[in-house]
Amino acid sequence: MPVMNIIQAVNDALKLEMRRDKRVVVLGEDVGKFGGVFRATSGLYEEFGPDRVMDTPLAEAGIVGTAIGMALYGLRPVPEIQFADFIYPAFDQIVNELAKFRYRSGGQYPAPVVIRTPCGGGIRGGHYHSQSPEAYFAHTPGLKVVMPSNPIDAKGLLLASIRQNDPVLFMEPKRVYRAARGDVPEGDFEIPLGQAKVVREGQKITLVAWSAMVHTAQEAADKAAADGVDVEVIDLRTIVPFDVETLVASVKKTGRCVIAQEAPKTCGFGAELVATICERAMEWLEAPIERVCGFDTPFPYTLEHEYMPNADRIVGALKRVLEW
Amino acid sequence: MPVMNIIQAVNDALKLEMRRDKRVVVLGEDVGKFGGVFRATSGLYEEFGPDRVMDTPLAEAGIVGTAIGMALYGLRPVPEIQFADFIYPAFDQIVNELAKFRYRSGGQYPAPVVIRTPCGGGIRGGHYHSQSPEAYFAHTPGLKVVMPSNPIDAKGLLLASIRQNDPVLFMEPKRVYRAARGDVPEGDFEIPLGQAKVVREGQKITLVAWSAMVHTAQEAADKAAADGVDVEVIDLRTIVPFDVETLVASVKKTGRCVIAQEAPKTCGFGAELVATICERAMEWLEAPIERVCGFDTPFPYTLEHEYMPNADRIVGALKRVLEW
Amino acid sequence: MVVAPKSDELRRVLDDDGNVLPGAKAPEIPEADLKNLYRNMLLVRLIDERMLRLQRQGRLGFYMTSTGEEATHMAVYALRPEDWVFPSYREPGAAFFRGYSIRDYICQLYGNAADPIKGRQMPVHHAVAKIHYVSISSPVGTQIPQATGMARGAAIAGKEDLAIVYFGEGATSTGEFHVGMNFAGVWKAPVLFFCRNNGWAISTPGSKQTASKSIAIKAAAYGFPGIRIDGNDILAVIQTTAEAAARARAGEGPTLIEALTYRRGAHSSSDDPSVYRDPNEPKQWEKSDPIERFRRYLERQGVWTAAWEKDESAAIEAEIVRDNDEAAATGAPPVESMFDDVYEEMPWHLREQKEWLLRQARTKSPHYHH
Amino acid sequence: MVVAPKSDELRRVLDDDGNVLPGAKAPEIPEADLKNLYRNMLLVRLIDERMLRLQRQGRLGFYMTSTGEEATHMAVYALRPEDWVFPSYREPGAAFFRGYSIRDYICQLYGNAADPIKGRQMPVHHAVAKIHYVSISSPVGTQIPQATGMARGAAIAGKEDLAIVYFGEGATSTGEFHVGMNFAGVWKAPVLFFCRNNGWAISTPGSKQTASKSIAIKAAAYGFPGIRIDGNDILAVIQTTAEAAARARAGEGPTLIEALTYRRGAHSSSDDPSVYRDPNEPKQWEKSDPIERFRRYLERQGVWTAAWEKDESAAIEAEIVRDNDEAAATGAPPVESMFDDVYEEMPWHLREQKEWLLRQARTKSPHYHH
């Protein structure tokens, strides 16, 4: 099996699906000849031409709005938003239009659009090249939100996303775009949406993460293991709909839970996880669930490593919850 | 003391502050001669003229974007977004600009803008005249989010919001705009942001709500009282920053909690409340906290009363939590 | 060929009395089609009157009329049935012309169990996929880039289909108008931008909406032609739309059509224009009523007779009454339908919420019967 | 008076050799000012070279140059000091001209403890309130409606202040451009829209950005004049800006200035133009280099001498080196500063998060020393 990084895995999935399905088109800023600022679409323009790989004017509302129209026509658009931080000009098209088209038309107009966008900090990107806005979309019925952490999931989940018929926010962990490498099967395979993955089995405490935070969580679990603490790490992979069985089963087993979230704490997706676990496994909990999150400030530049949850901070939380 | 409804209280606060402070200006769609589609700004155009009460073109991004510029110049703009459902075209100006101006400039550029907008369902408004998008803003550091439920709070909180120096999302409960009436002091007074109000004292269980849901919560508490269940009802009034002391103290007292939220359940503000309470009062909880919320669908038209939390549904939750 | 006009130039075929103007040429339209066009405009006028009355009687939650703007709806006559219509809330005639039934129309207004959109949206937010009439949204302007994308999609698929998108002059102030027009210009997408300039956006007059000399002139900012026409002149509407469609199909790109008309009624049943508008203003527009002008033209052509109109009106009225009685008697959609169509398949959390609600529904509560 | 030009008309004062063109008239500028303008353009050129080199050496996280566009920065010479500048990330010269210090500029790039914005944003996102230079944002176009609002605010307050807003041609595709321009037209706001049309938006050429004949022509869509000028001709920039400012102060409303220039460097230090752009294209623009053209003009005026430039360059270089060494040696802002300025007063949740972090910081962790 070839070893790929996440960029290569995404690129591979796009090429594969565009060869397989003529309806798949890509559009966005600089996705054409340039292949995208992170090069995730490189080679597509050369292979599929300007009709299926479209450089657009600088307008996210236009990118998503026109993608919706293409989807209504029967195409399979996969627009790219250059950074998740720049998705807000398209917010109305996403939450009021894309998310509601199927429902508001009584099922007559499904709009299968898969919006790819890199998210997260750790690349010295400051306010506007670091954000993790998944909670906004998780709170929007009609959208699915997929957040892979590694190459094989990125490929399998992207293929599955393009082939299903609901709108998907596909958020890619830019901090580990190249750092996260792994074996990725050649050719066609899918990883179904809505299934979490236990990336490390453990008995004492459940540690939940998604996107780039999964790597920080694993680093923390390794450190904890060195202190003899046996942590179970869950990579949610899809946050809407999320895999409640796997999550609750793990917490019932361990009786303790820590959630690692890069986004600001208040009203982040971690809060939903805490609420759900408490609704379903309260009597199994031996300690309060702790959230290790980004702070409730805009994403800073110089102090980004102080801002972002790191392994030490997660280890601290694991200890506190275990010793509670 | 005169009796007012919420529209009159908001109108009174605006007139009062515009007389007191020349820097206060109002802008939005149809806010001028027409006085706003809910008439909250009626009479302002006649009294203060077209320079301080501005009908704008149909563009929310323009309304908020220009309001930011006015605030940077030293004015006190109070833009109106006609319905909260139409705020998303301004989402980028609100979350990437307004919320971050002070921080990103190292404190050089505060942007005190108070965005007024009616929210919530129950007026047969369907998808686009019923939404409660507060969670999006609660997850955005730099914004304050104020959601009064009654006339006196609406006036006092609006005056306080316009006078402090941070951006505020001031969301008004349109379902009870006219139905909620009460004594409102004439002239000047403020209700400080960040303070919840115990609107009904009780011993057995804490019921938390904000905005129009407070009235549904009180109706539920009355019904429960008829069954001899003694419910404490908290009106949060401000959700960012919310009054954690009052909330946690109440839960520690009662040991049980139900949260009533009109917005869709997943990743709503209620989830943050559950998570916060569990972090701070887990050992006092005698039962899991239950959330009674809007369902995770777009806001429907015909079935809106089935969609929205009602007193019966809240009573059911109170019973379940008490009997747990 | 459409050419960008001087901003004050206004294309007309018929004068206010329904005479073909000197120098103008009426499009060739078979008699049956002329009658069908007239009949559909009449239908809009009559159903608007009826439904507004029902709304005033409290039997409908909300309503919006098109009175005085019916000619603009008939632009679709110049298109093919496969072409796509992205409507706003004020062009029901375009749906009727394509075969949307009075029955479905009224059921949508009631949001009842027979509503094609299952009671999901407010009245007048129709969606009719089988006639390529796209789902109407309240947020103003959002359909504009969608139409551009649809048209671009058709071109990518190698099809000849085009899209027409309707909107008011207020919508031209939105960012969506700008991005939809700009993408269309760059892509030379086969899309027709049809602006009903009816003078008002709720209480906001055109003069407060934009300082540009016209709406048509805005097309120059995107590199394609804009043309201003008399929107109460059905022949000008059809002729101009046909020319723009020919351009689009020839690969020459989009056209912006500004149809000057007037919103004679209130913005909606929730609105009260007396607060902000001189009541004489709407009156002045009655003399260029699009239906009356067309009627006079048809009469001169020997196509229209009073007897024929009497029969048509009676037939329409009867159908409206019958379908309204049936719709009013039809119950609400089943509670459980609220959870359908959020996604193609219902995920666990919605399934649970649905089951929970159905359990509740079985317990006594006034809310659960309609 | 500014008049809307034919889209192909281009206003120039200087030819590529720095001669005043026949029929053109050079604005009256005192010698000291001419030298000051030249010096500031030189400063931008030199500091860009230095900082880009430091970035390549890995000593700066990120950088963006303005090479070849320096003349556009000098539009502010035609304004009053109280007027407000809404910059994008590519007009540092406008800040230098108003007195922003090299020291503060470099400290911002390092995001160190002496950074005027406290290390909050990426390099080149300056904010300098004392010279009315508004906080730079990454999201393209967002400053445009803000500038309109600021200008409208000044008018409401009865002041003569106006606002100038800089943006690239890519920004004209955003919804923000449209709403900012449209509000300004309706309000006749005293705002100058200054578009640096440098041909590229990262890898996207102007031809893929819009199909309009020019950027200037877009002003017609908003009812005010647009004018296209040679953006590498500092005298055309100053003259046109002065005229537009006079219009604005006279209450005649906004003007759109399209300054034709060229992005000779990469979009940013993260960009590699060789992937998408013919390397000869930038070369061709070197012959109309704005600094060299101005130099030749000044030389003819007897204002410029090689010796003077040598001294100025040396002084600038020395200042840059000194301030850079100091900035590089300055540590990061204190960890606790991360929680300031989110709100005027710190609410409980941020206070708790701050205290929690400070407790952590005291525990050993590689992350907490800089």
Ligand SMILES: Cc1ncc(C[n+]2csc(CCOP(=O)(O)OP(=O)(O)O)c2C)c(N)n1
């Ligand atoms: C984004 C958005 N903002 C505000 C509204 C409220 N609103 C509904 S219709 C309307 C006026 C639309 O005017 P116009 O586009 O001219 O269409 P017309 O009603 O005249 O046909 C407004 C402001 C909305 N629906 N969507």
Ligand SMILES: Cc1ncc(C[n+]2csc(CCOP(=O)(O)OP(=O)(O)O)c2C)c(N)n1
């Ligand atoms: C809303 C938004 N979308 C995308 C980006 C990414 N981006 C940064 S600069 C840029 C190109 C801007 O081009 P232009 O406006 O011409 O300015 P120039 O860089 O040429 O000076 C893009 C696409 C962004 N910063 N903001």
Ligand SMILES: [Mg+2]
């Ligand atoms: Mg209108």
Ligand SMILES: [Mg+2]
């Ligand atoms: Mg550019």
